[in-house]
Amino acid sequence: MASKLVVSIADMCVSNDPSAVLITYSLGSCIGVSIYDPVVKVGGLLHLMLPESKIAPDKAEKNPCMFADTGVPLLFKEAYKYGADKKRMIIKIAGGSQVMDASGFFNIGKRNYMALRKIFWKNDVLINKEDIGGNVNRTMCLEIGTGHVYLKVSDREEIEL
Amino acid sequence: MKHIRIIAKDIKELPPLPEVAQKVFSLLHDPKSNVQDLVKVIQLDQAMTANILRLCNSAYFGLKRKISSLQEALVLLGQKKLHEIIMTDSSNKYYKKAGLGYNLEKGELWKHSVACALLSQILVQKTGLPEDPFLFNAALLHDIGKVILSTYVRTEYDQIIRLVKEQQYPFLQAEKEIIGIDHAELGARIAEEWNFPEALVEAIAQHHVPDTENYISCTVHLCNLMTIMMGIGTGYGLADYGKDDVMKKLGLKEKHLESCMVELWDELQQAEELLKY
Ligand SMILES: [Fe+2]
Ligand SMILES: [Fe+2]
Secondary structure, three states: OOOOOOOOOOOEEEEOOOOEOOOOEEEEEEEEEEEEEEOOOEEEEEEEOOOHHHHHHHHHHHHHHHHHHHHHHHHHHHHHHHHHHHHHEEEEEEOOOEEEEOOOOHHHHHHHHHHHHHHHHHHOOOOOEEEOOOEEEEEEEEOOOOOOOOEEOOOOOOEEE | OOOOOHHHHHHHOOOOOOOHHHHHHHHHHHOOOHHHHHHHHHOHHHHHHHHHHHHOOHHHHHHOOOOOOHHHHHHHHHHHHHHHHHHHHHHHHHHHHOHHHHHHOHHHHHHHHHHHHHHHHHHHHHHHOOOHHHHHHHHOOHHHHHHHHHHHHOHHHHHHHHHHHHOOOHHHHHHHHHHHHHHHHHHHHEEEEEOOOOHHHHHHHOEEEEEEEEHHHHHHHHHHHHHHHHOOOOOEEOEEEOHHHHHHHHHHOHHHHHHHHHHHHHHHHHHHHHHHH
């Protein structure tokens, strides 16, 4: 029986339990980051909300998962504890939607994405798959046993990412 | 269009907000009027009194000791908070089951509404926007039209979504085009039927397309966008316009939105009692 572990907003979960499925619902402008090491079969899922922690350093200290720049390093660190290796990590991201006409003030989705790209680029890791932007609502899950990532976009059928 | 006449009947049949809510509104209009009258009316209703006390004692308000009377609540939380609690309690029954047509699970529309109401107060505190006695209520009740329209959106879902997907309609306009009325307009009609103050009727009517001269509408508009961006009551998606002129009018920057979203997240962790109901 698969055990479903729900990752809420500004939250993360790392696991090496082959029966676990990590799932996060309702990604609007937030982004879900899934990492997976296929050799040791360790994976993690982060639901980040905003790009940079400098907007509220005290809150970032309390909960690093809120921000891309503090959440992503923590996600990797947790996975390393289970023997995951950066070089083997498969990274898939989804979310970052925008409201319509989000020219200036409302482009948090896009800025979340830019922040992630910057972090990964600086750390020399590639984003393997992504489903970003638009004005849709996404649900994302990671199967620890297989490393498969599934995505449900608004009211459409679930697809593999 | 065929639905319009039945919808008009639905509005009439919706059970009205309890009398205490009307009392709150008149108190908001006239701060000199007597809050004790309000307390007396609530006390007549045991279930309501119990619920209100339960909310007062919830972690969200962080009271150091448990209170057991409305008088204590008034003293320890103040009149403003007590009003907010009464309105929250009074509006819960409409929202708790609604939302299916909007791809919202049971309880999500309620969560969205409470989150907007909390966020409206966070915006005021964090960005120095003016206080307005009706702002909390407008944010709490902005989607009241969905309570009725949800059923019709469900029936006409495929057509509405086709406009959103293929012709880039905002969800609201798609509702209007297919059903003949959108949830903002319908919400305003409900508000009128319930004799809400004009300020509230307007804010509900305009919450997706606010008149930049109307402060409450603009603020509620922002609260709605920020919560759906955070995935709270997002439903189908973010098919809605974000109005930059609203931000300019209110003198807000991106960083304000972001820090208010952080604060909201924090408050929601404490607000479980309000959210589950
Ligand atoms: Fe709305
Ligand atoms: Fe809304």
